[in-house]
Amino acid sequence: MNNQQDSILKVTGLNVQYGSFTAVKDVSFDVRKGEIFGLLGPNGAGKTSTLSSIEGLVKFNAGSVVVDGFDAREKPLYARAAMGVQLQSTSFQPELKVSEILQLYAGIYGVPLTKDKLEEILKEIKLEDAASKKFGELSGGQQQRVSLVISTIHNPRLVLLDEPTTGLDPQSRRQLWERIEAIRERGHAVLLTTHSMEEAESVCDRIGIIDHGKVIIIDTPQALIEKYKNDPEVIAVSRRGKVTLEDVFIALTGRAVRA
Amino acid sequence: METIIPKTSTVFSALLRADLTTQWRNRRGAILSLMVPVIILISWKGYIAKIGGPATLANSLCYGLISLGLMGYSNSIARDRDKGIFQRLRVAPLPSWAIMMSRLAVQLIMILIITTAIFIVGFNVDKITLSPAGYLVTYFTAAVGGAVYLALGQAIVGLTKNAETVNSASRLVFLAFILIGTFGGLGALGPQIQEITHWTPYGTVETIMAAGMAPAKWDMDATNALLVTLGYIIVFATVGIKQFKWESK
Numbered sequence: 001m002n003n004q005q006d007s008i009l010k011v012t013g014l015n016v017q018y019g020s021f022t023a024v025k026d027v028s029f030d031v032r033k034g035e036i037f038g039l040l041g042p043n044g045a046g047k048t049s050t051l052s053s054i055e056g057l058v059k060f061n062a063g064s065v066v067v068d069g070f071d072a073r074e075k076p077l078y079a080r081a082a083m084g085v086q087l088q089s090t091s092f093q094p095e096l097k098v099s100e101i102l103q104l105y106a107g108i109y110g111v112p113l114t115k116d117k118l119e120e121i122l123k124e125i126k127l128e129d130a131a132s133k134k135f136g137e138l139s140g141g142q143q144q145r146v147s148l149v150i151s152t153i154h155n156p157r158l159v160l161l162d163e164p165t166t167g168l169d170p171q172s173r174r175q176l177w178e179r180i181e182a183i184r185e186r187g188h189a190v191l192l193t194t195h196s197m198e199e200a201e202s203v204c205d206r207i208g209i210i211d212h213g214k215v216i217i218i219d220t221p222q223a224l225i226e227k228y229k230n231d232p233e234v235i236a237v238s239r240r241g242k243v244t245l246e247d248v249f250i251a252l253t254g255r256a257v258r259a
Numbered sequence: 260m261e262t263i264i265p266k267t268s269t270v271f272s273a274l275l276r277a278d279l280t281t282q283w284r285n286r287r288g289a290i291l292s293l294m295v296p297v298i299i300l301i302s303w304k305g306y307i308a309k310i311g312g313p314a315t316l317a318n319s320l321c322y323g324l325i326s327l328g329l330m331g332y333s334n335s336i337a338r339d340r341d342k343g344i345f346q347r348l349r350v351a352p353l354p355s356w357a358i359m360m361s362r363l364a365v366q367l368i369m370i371l372i373i374t375t376a377i378f379i380v381g382f383n384v385d386k387i388t389l390s391p392a393g394y395l396v397t398y399f400t401a402a403v404g405g406a407v408y409l410a411l412g413q414a415i416v417g418l419t420k421n422a423e424t425v426n427s428a429s430r431l432v433f434l435a436f437i438l439i440g441t442f443g444g445l446g447a448l449g450p451q452i453q454e455i456t457h458w459t460p461y462g463t464v465e466t467i468m469a470a471g472m473a474p475a476k477w478d479m480d481a482t483n484a485l486l487v488t489l490g491y492i493i494v495f496a497t498v499g500i501k502q503f504k505w506e507s508k
Contacts, residue, residue, distance in 0.1 A: 024407070033343055056349070057506075077353075078352070080350060080352040085350040085351075091343030092344065095284035096284075103273070104273050107354075121352050
């Protein structure tokens with residue numbers, strides 16, 4: 001293991017196939033220490049398949065995934081221990097109380113959780129009064145906060161967030177962005193998928209645009225806008241005169257609505 | 260920062276604690292599984308003189324185990340799969356078998372509770388008593404019998420993705436077992452059907468449990484029934500595990 005390495009996640013030549021359909025074709029990218037990397041793409045572009053391969057939920061046909069120096073195929077448990085994951089749907093047993101869910105995942109990740117530590121975590125996510133509430137009784141924003149804190153409960157080197165702000169109101173979304181940025185400040189690498197260009201532009205240090213299973217481009221949001229601002233296709237799709245990341249995204253991936 | 264893989268025992272105890280809590284919060288379903296054999300035991304009072312106390316206990320216990328494996332276990336697995344609870348657990352550094360082992364451990368505890376409850380009701384209502392060895396062997400045969408229905412429940416969840424379909428399928432199979440047990444097993448549909456029923460997953464479990472309650476009378480038929488029961492466990496569990504998908508999408 002090389003803890004000094006710059007890349008916390010290294011995906012190389014990833015291929016994912018479902019029967020005869022190739023969902024991910026030769027995808028390569030890396031996520032560096034202290035970086036928020038956004039994976040953007042239309043529906044069915046291959047974002048979730050890529051993320052699922054990294055998480056170990058989908059078996060990839062070719063390529064490699066290395067998390068904090070651990071090959072996800074050769075040492076899957078170590079690779080999973082080095083990452084924290086927030087799935088698209090916040091999926092915990094609805095009968096369990098918030099404190100019980102935290103205890104469960106602390107146990108699973110081998111993190112000692114004292115009463116004081118538990119209270120500290122709950123205070124941090126402003127849920128100190130909700131410890132005895134069942135997960136199913138929380139609001140969407142509260143569930144997301146619990147989900148995010150669980151994904152970082154073991155202080156992982158890499159945090160994977162699959163559309164973390166979907167369905168949240170603007171206040172909750174802003175609050176979650178701050179929490180994601182705080183994760184970066186602590187030196188973690190963050191890989192997130194999103195459909196929100198505003199989110200990608202505000203939070204991500206670099207973004208990768210994926211379409212039809214292939215990575216089209218990787219760069220910083222500002223560099224992408226700069227690079228394509230005079231492109232006739234981008235100008236053609238621009239709605240307000242000023243070129244935005246969304247204009248670049250639509251010009252690169254097309255206007256057609258995906259299923 | 261060192262990457263730590265937690266001990267399997269730590270992971271397992273965390274899972275087990277959560278699964279037991281979930282089971283406790285969903286105790287209505289468990290009480291229903293318990294009520295089925297108790298009601299049967301009380302309502303079959305008249306059969307005790309005809310088929311004997313141990314056979315009556317074995318029959319009612321069989322229904323409890325069927326209810327637990329088919330109605331309880333399969334539906335809870337289907338629901339959690341639908342909600343993505345398994346996927347969330349699978350992204351953590353724990354082997355997938357630990358997730359299922361914890362669930363099965365909870366079911367084993369439930370089997371022991373139902374068996375004990377049947378013994379208590381059998382004694383208090385019908386004055387049915389067994390020898391100490393009989394009680395002990397029955398706990399073992401109940402665990403084996405319970406495993407058949409849990410494996411069958413697993414097979415249903417393995418072959419069916421949708422939670423609603425799992426619910427309907429398990430209810431249908433449950434009803435089939437009730438009919439087989441009530442009419443086929445007691446000979447109401449003729450000796451041929453009674454013989455076929457004897458070798459169904461209902462019949463073999465009922466046989467080993469009745470034999471287990473009187474271990475001194477354990478015979479070749481009981482041994483054969485035990486072997487067939489183990490065969491059912493292997494077949495159902497193989498289908499259930501091989502066909503099982505961790506997500507319902």
